[in-house]
Amino acid sequence: MKIQIRLILIFLILLSGCGLETKTLHEFYGKDLNDVTKIEILDGSTGRKKNITDKIVINDFLREIKDIKFIPEENQEDRKGFRYSINLFQGEEITFSFSLNEINDNKYYTEPDIYPIVDRIYKKLNVQEK
DSSP, X not given: OHHHHHHHHHHHHHHHHXXXXXXXXXXXXXXXXXXXXXXXEEETTTOOEEEEOOHHHHHHHHHHHXXXXXEEOSXXXXXXXXXXXXXXXXXXXXXXXXXXXXXXXXXXXXXXXXXXXXXXHHHHOOSOOO
């Protein structure tokens, strides 16, 4: 009996080491955020998009969110919908896409909460929605 418990514990320890890890947006991106030339924010509740092309606004936005921690959710089951989805561009090429609670089909929560930051910036943007 003790051997089975030990084997189960060893298996669980090994399994937990193969899981997702906490990362910042900057770590997920893996490139120089200074090279981003456009940000597209899609509002999941309305389906409308706003594009940011002003380099100062891009840099300010990325500075606010680049160090937010994306922490893996224990429950990785599929979910429907999203609040905001964000695409980062270099020229006309999308270099990275994520939503506020999902990156690469994995579910996360953020610390600090990224939603109020993105929501404030989206609502403050003086660009035409598409």
